[in-house]
Amino acid sequence: MQSFPSPEPQVSAKDREILRSLAGRVREIAELPEQAIRKRRLTNHNALKPERPIILAYPECAWLELLPESSLHCEDKTLRGWEQSLRKKIYWWDHLRDDNTVEPYFNLGWDIDMGNYGFDIAYEHGDNRGSYHWVPPLQDIEAGFDQLKPAILAVDRKKTLAHVGLATELFGDLLPTRIRASYFWTSGLTWEAIKLIGLETLMLAPYDQPEGLHRLMGFLRDEHMRLLKWLQSEELLSDCNQDDHVGSGGVAYTTELPQPGRKPGDPVRLKDIWGFAESQETVGVSPEMFKEFILPYQLPILAEFGLSCYGCCEGLHDRIDSILEIPNLRRVSVSPWCEQKIMADKLGQNYVFSRKPNPTQICLTFNEAAIRDDLATTLGIAGGGPLEIIMKDTTTVQNEPWRISRWIQIALEEVEKYVQTR
Numbered sequence: 001m002q003s004f005p006s007p008e009p010q011v012s013a014k015d016r017e018i019l020r021s022l023a024g025r026v027r028e029i030a031e032l033p034e035q036a037i038r039k040r041r042l043t044n045h046n047a048l049k050p051e052r053p054i055i056l057a058y059p060e061c062a063w064l065e066l067l068p069e070s071s072l073h074c075e076d077k078t079l080r081g082w083e084q085s086l087r088k089k090i091y092w093w094d095h096l097r098d099d100n101t102v103e104p105y106f107n108l109g110w111d112i113d114m115g116n117y118g119f120d121i122a123y124e125h126g127d128n129r130g131s132y133h134w135v136p137p138l139q140d141i142e143a144g145f146d147q148l149k150p151a152i153l154a155v156d157r158k159k160t161l162a163h164v165g166l167a168t169e170l171f172g173d174l175l176p177t178r179i180r181a182s183y184f185w186t187s188g189l190t191w192e193a194i195k196l197i198g199l200e201t202l203m204l205a206p207y208d209q210p211e212g213l214h215r216l217m218g219f220l221r222d223e224h225m226r227l228l229k230w231l232q233s234e235e236l237l238s239d240c241n242q243d244d245h246v247g248s249g250g251v252a253y254t255t256e257l258p259q260p261g262r263k264p265g266d267p268v269r270l271k272d273i274w275g276f277a278e279s280q281e282t283v284g285v286s287p288e289m290f291k292e293f294i295l296p297y298q299l300p301i302l303a304e305f306g307l308s309c310y311g312c313c314e315g316l317h318d319r320i321d322s323i324l325e326i327p328n329l330r331r332v333s334v335s336p337w338c339e340q341k342i343m344a345d346k347l348g349q350n351y352v353f354s355r356k357p358n359p360t361q362i363c364l365t366f367n368e369a370a371i372r373d374d375l376a377t378t379l380g381i382a383g384g385g386p387l388e389i390i391m392k393d394t395t396t397v398q399n400e401p402w403r404i405s406r407w408i409q410i411a412l413e414e415v416e417k418y419v420q421t422r
Contacts, residue, residue: 009078009166016170018074022086023106023171029093030104038101039242042253045386046307046330048349052419053379054099054388055411056249057404062363062394066401067091082106082167086175095401098408100251103243106171108163109181110236111156114227118149121195136198141205141212148196148219153230180238182245183231186312187301188277189220190294199281206289213293221297228304232270240273247276247309248333249390250354257306275305278312278333287319295322302326311335313356313393317342324351334382344382353382359393362403368410375414383418 029035041051059066067087074080089102125132138144160179167177193216194202205213231237244252258272277298282290302308310316310323311333320343323332332351334343336358347353355378361371378389389411397403 008162009076011079011166011170012075015074015076015079015083018083019079019086020171020174022083022090023175026086026089026102026106027104027175029089030102035101038099039253041099042101042251043255045388046250046252046254046352047256048330048352048386050386053383053415055408055415056100056251056388057096057098057391057408057411058245058249058394059096059397059404060392060394062397062401062404063088065397065399066095066404078163095405096408098412101243101253104175105180106167106175106177107180108160108167108177109183109238110179111160111163112183112236113152113154113156114183115151115153117151117192117196117223118147119196134195136194136196136201138197139201141197141201141209141216145212145215145219151223151227153227155234155236180244182238182240183236184227186276186278187224187228187298188279189217189224189297189301190279190281192220192224193217194281202281203284206285206293210293217293217297221301224301225304228270228301232267235267237268237270237273239268244274246274247331247354248278248312249356249392250309250331250352250388254307259306270304271306273305274330275302275308275328277302277308277310278314280312280314283314283337287322290319291322295325299326302328307331309333309354311354313337315339317346320346340378340381344385347382347385349385352386352388355382355387355389356393357389357391359391359395362391362407363394363396363398366400366403366406368406371407371410372414375411376418379414379418383422 042054044051045054067084071087072080072083074083092100093102119137121134121137123132123134164177164179190202197216239258240246240252241254241257242252246252252274258268262269262272279290279294282294305328307330308326308328309331310326310329313335315335315337316323316332317339323329324346330352331354332343332347334340334353334355336356344353357374361374375389391404391407394404
């Protein structure tokens with residue numbers, strides 16, 4: 001078992017007062033009657049019975065401009081992270097208020113180390129949230145394949161439960177603490193592949209190393225499946241049917257999860273939660289090669305989950321027929337580089353059309369007329385089905401926090417116009 005060395009939080013009277021004040025405010029927001037309306041709307045949306053198109057916005061990296069480091073006041077590093085989490089919920093309600101919700105809980109996750117595949121890859125980062133690069137350890141797949149090792153998986157239960165106990169003692173009477181988290185983002189596998197072999201090698205491998213690529217993808221599939229089964233057998237999975245983030249944008253509310261057969265108090269199973277995969281890195285390969293080298297390794301993983309989402313920033317319109325082979329698919333990403341009409345025709349009323357507008361609309365410029373035109377186009381194409389429009393990948397708002405708030409206001413106005421004209 002691996003060790004997880006870290007100092008225990010040091011709680012000052014100041015930190016305690018800050019956290020209790022924030023927790024109380026989050027609880028007030030979570031108990032507002034409007035939350036029930038929002039939860040019903042999102043649940044119906046995911047059940048493919050939409051009341052109206054959904055608008056969501058995730059500041060992501062722009063949180064550093066909305067809630068800069070100077071806005072945090074807790075002295076202890078761990079407690080400062082808790083403070084940030086609580087302040088984000090309050091900021092969202094006070095300034096953003098898209099169609100998302102706030103639940104009356106403080107969530108913590110198990111402290112997990114998922115190891116690596118035998119290589120400790122070093123990343124060299126640029127300044128100010130810029131790009132980064134690394135040297136892939138396997139330049140030749142077949143020659144280096146035997147260097148790959150199964151990941152060593154470990155969980156520090158003692159540390160996790162100590163943090164849960166501390167949060168409960170600090171503000172549990174105001175905002176109950178629960179263990180509820182996800183421990184990986186994607187089951188897509190290709191990001192792990194390029195970390196090992198590099199993007200250029202991945203793009204060329206279907207031509208010059210086809211057997212090696214199949215072998216590598218099989219290894220990654222088996223390793224990811226082992227991780228999933230370990231999380232399940234160690235009872236580390238959490239329910240995923242409330243305000244949990246799913247896929248590359250979306251909210252988890254559903255009455256379809258957990259699936260039947262799980263009794264109260266039983267551990268969460270993989271089939272009780274949402275799954276997600278994408279393959280942004282292979283956007284430049286043909287649909288035929290995607291279907292041969294990528295999707296077959298993702299399908300058995302996604303089949304383990306109760307419901308699944310697919311796609312992120314890649315354009316899926318030329319491979320959507322293959323994607324629709326996923327048996328439990330519910331949400332499909334429609335990126336700025338997707339042909340929306342093709343996607344709308346394919347998805348119809350049977351899947352959530354998860355539209356991601358180009359974030360440069362608010363990251364670089366802010367032209368309200370152009371924003372409204374883009375929203376109206378999407379609403380005109382896909383508004384009649386289960387449509388969500390999600391502003392994400394917002395790396396910056398040029399230190400003008402109002403941009404995200406204003407985009408949400410404009411989007412909700414355009415939705416209202418669309419609803420009134422139908």
